[in-house]
Amino acid sequence: MCGITAYIGPRDAYPIVINGLKRLEYRGYDSAGIMLYDGEELQLSKTKGKVADLEKITATARNKRNGKIGIGHTRWATHGVPNDVNSHPHVSNSGDLVMVHNGIIENYDTIKKELTSRGYTFKSDTDTEVLVNLIEEVKLNEGCKLGKAVQLALNSVVGAYAIAVFDRTKPNELVVARLGSPIAIGIGEDFGEFFIASDASPFVEFTKDVVYLEDEELAIIKIGREVRVRKIHDDQLVDAMIQKLQISLEEIEKGGYDHFMLKEIYEQPKAITDTFRGRLMPEDNFIKLLGIDTYGERFLNADRVIIVACGTSWHAGLVGEYLLEDMARIPVEVEYASEFRYRNPVLTKNDVVIAISQSGETADTLAAIKLAKSRGAFVYGICNVVGSSIARETHTGTYTHAGPEIGVASTKAFTTQITVLTLMALKLGREKGSISEEMFGRYLKAMDKIPQQVEKLLEINDHVKSIADVYKNATNCLYLGRGFNFPVALEGALKLKEISYIHAEGYPAAEMKHGPIALIDENMPTFVIATKHGHYEKVVSNIQEIKSRSGKIIAIVTEGDTTVKEIADHTIEIPETEEALTPLLTTIPLQLLSYHIAVMLDKNVDQPRNLAKSVTVE
Numbered sequence: 018m019c020g021i022t023a024y025i026g027p028r029d030a031y032p033i034v035i036n037g038l039k040r041l042e043y044r045g046y047d048s049a050g051i052m053l054y055d056g057e058e059l060q061l062s063k064t065k066g067k068v069a070d071l072e073k074i075t076a077t078a079r080n081k082r083n084g085k086i087g088i089g090h091t092r093w094a095t096h097g098v099p100n101d102v103n104s105h106p107h108v109s110n111s112g113d114l115v116m117v118h119n120g121i122i123e124n125y126d127t128i129k130k131e132l133t134s135r136g137y138t139f140k141s142d143t144d145t146e147v148l149v150n151l152i153e154e155v156k157l158n159e160g161c162k163l164g165k166a167v168q169l170a171l172n173s174v175v176g177a178y179a180i181a182v183f184d185r186t187k188p189n190e191l192v193v194a195r196l197g198s199p200i201a202i203g204i205g206e207d208f209g210e211f212f213i214a215s216d217a218s219p220f221v222e223f224t225k226d227v228v229y230l231e232d233e234e235l236a237i238i239k240i241g242r243e244v245r246v247r248k249i250h251d252d253q254l255v256d257a258m259i260q261k262l263q264i265s266l267e268e269i270e271k272g273g274y275d276h277f278m279l280k281e282i283y284e285q286p287k288a289i290t291d292t293f294r295g296r297l298m299p300e301d302n303f304i305k306l307l308g309i310d311t312y313g314e315r316f317l318n319a320d321r322v323i324i325v326a327c328g329t330s331w332h333a334g335l336v337g338e339y340l341l342e343d344m345a346r347i348p349v350e351v352e353y354a355s356e357f358r359y360r361n362p363v364l365t366k367n368d369v370v371i372a373i374s375q376s377g378e379t380a381d382t383l384a385a386i387k388l389a390k391s392r393g394a395f396v397y398g399i400c401n402v403v404g405s406s407i408a409r410e411t412h413t414g415t416y417t418h419a420g421p422e423i424g425v426a427s428t429k430a431f432t433t434q435i436t437v438l439t440l441m442a443l444k445l446g447r448e449k450g451s452i453s454e455e456m457f458g459r460y461l462k463a464m465d466k467i468p469q470q471v472e473k474l475l476e477i478n479d480h481v482k483s484i485a486d487v488y489k490n491a492t493n494c495l496y497l498g499r500g501f502n503f504p505v506a507l508e509g510a511l512k513l514k515e516i517s518y519i520h521a522e523g524y525p526a527a528e529m530k531h532g533p534i535a536l537i538d539e540n541m542p543t544f545v546i547a548t549k550h551g552h553y554e555k556v557v558s559n560i561q562e563i564k565s566r567s568g569k570i571i572a573i574v575t576e577g578d579t580t581v582k583e584i585a586d587h588t589i590e591i592p593e594t595e596e597a598l599t600p601l602l603t604t605i606p607l608q609l610l611s612y613h614i615a616v617m618l619d620k621n622v623d624q625p626r627n628l629a630k631s632v633t634v635e
């Protein structure tokens with residue numbers, strides 16, 4: 018978590034760093050800070066709050082905005098409360114070194130005690146201030162340059178980091194390094210300027226050439242020189258591969274919407290189409306998925322598939338379990354990556370692990386992948402961010418191609434992850450012969466219609482908004498669904514919780530009578546997915562049970578439904594599709610509902626409190 022950005026080159030660094038921080042704010046927004054160097058003085062500004070608050074304190078002081086070198090930070094607090102002092106950048110005791118950091122130094126306390134015994138003093142409670150002083154201590158002790166000092170210091174820390182360090186005594190260079198947290202280096206023409214950031218979004222309008230540091234790598238960045246990358250542990254020189262950026266400025270702006278979340282909800286027809294592109298071929302009755310084309314045997318011969326993920330991606334994984342078991346008849350287990358990685362799971366080389374992650378940087382999912390690989394399992398990634406750590410760490414995989422997702426609440430990532438899982442399940446089912454040719458063809462045609470159906474579904478926005486208005490003051494909500502839509506109920510509850518701070522629980526509908534029904538009264542609305550498939554009648558019975566206890570029902574039903582309409586307080590219709598594909602539709606009204614409730618409650622929809630988009634710490 019935390020966003021870091023830096024610039025070195027001929028331009029004014031201030032606007033580049035500040036705009037970069039705004040684009041990285043999804044990574045954390047507890048505090049923000051910037052350091053600029055104008056050739057004479059270090060200008061440091063930092064504050065609790067958002068980048069907009071930082072702008073306010075720099076707006077009035079011209080000398081706080083000068084310099085061709087700048088480093089900035091937007092923080093998701095780990096060590097020390099969010100206040101001005103704990104904000105980054107942090108400066109070493111001599112005043113020469115300045116550093117921003119994303120990650121956690123686990124042995125910071127031991128190092129701090131050691132440095133304190135040598136006379137160092139600390140202003141903040143952060144692990145970052147300890148690390149910048151450790152680098153200083155190494156530099157003075159060894160009499161070495163900044164790059165070497167950073168390397169030696171990092172070899173004695175335990176934890177995760179992405180850092181950018183500036184040395185006032187060598188003002189033509191920056192040193193960056195990573196272990197577990199991402200760093201992208203944007204390269205200006207003829208190496209005349211460099212942009213550093215946690216992802217490439219801060220410099221997308223300046224350059225398309227980017228080097229992504231791998232774990233355990235350190236780069237020395239000097240104007241006019243190629244980027245020199247070395248391995249931190251053994252100093253070995255690494256070939257820095259320059260890649261071409263695939264995102265555009267337009268994709269990371271709000272494009273007329275009030276919030277990124279709403280934009281991303283509305284982007285779903287396009288996002289799903291982009292996920293299909295070159296893969297779904299209904300006219301040829303064919304699905305092309307490179308990862309499965311090449312490694313299909315691994316799946317077909319697997320004892321089982323284990324899906325690892327966190328949060329919304331975990332919910333997509335649960336839908337994947339229903340899909341893969343139903344269509345491909347492969348046993349599936351779905352695991353929270355954070356539990357899996359520490360549980361000493363039984364894994365063999367006959368297991369296939371699917372790791373799902375929008376950001377491709379989630380620390381727990383990454384660690385689960387490494388564990389699975391170390392036990393010989395084959396690991397398949399489903400990621401959105403191209404070139405992300407998880408995409409690189411997995412043996413193969415499929416990108417969702419949803420485009421940048423900036424709202425902290427995941428929306429289009431969820432539907433495109435389910436899209437990929439559906440394509441995988443169908444393809445494997447066909448290869449295995451567990452799905453008939455006729456069914457396969459029907460599914461392909463139904464899949465092909467999904468983007469248009471989502472487009473049509475989005476027209477109910479005003480209706481959903483009016484329902485949101487009725488229930489916006491609820492303090493507890495229940496979400497129920499069965500089968501393929503049980504994970505959608507979980508996801509609906511998560512969406513409401515994270516952006517409106519209303520307590521919500523998702524349950525399989527039939528579980529209601531084993532406990533949650535005790536909560537039902539006229540003040541607790543229940544959102545039920547009651548589409549006309551599978552266990553429809555049973556869900557209708559659950560609705561009756563709630564109604565007879567004075568509960569309020571908001572039901573998501575299939576177009577033309579009359580039974581539930583008569584019982585429920587409100588209904589939202591979704592177009593008819595195959596049962597296995599309904600999660601792609603039923604989730605849309607629940608996303609809109611959470612969005613509108615959060616807006617009506619005046620919450621920060623895109624940056625909900627205490628959260629960050631990319632969870633790169635444990």
Ligand code: AGP
Pocket residue numbers: 327328329330373374375376377378379382425426427428515629630631632
């Ligand atoms: C979803 O709305 C959340 N922001 C969160 O649960 C998220 O899905 C989770 O942190 C996993 O992120 P990832 O997909 O980037 O790995």
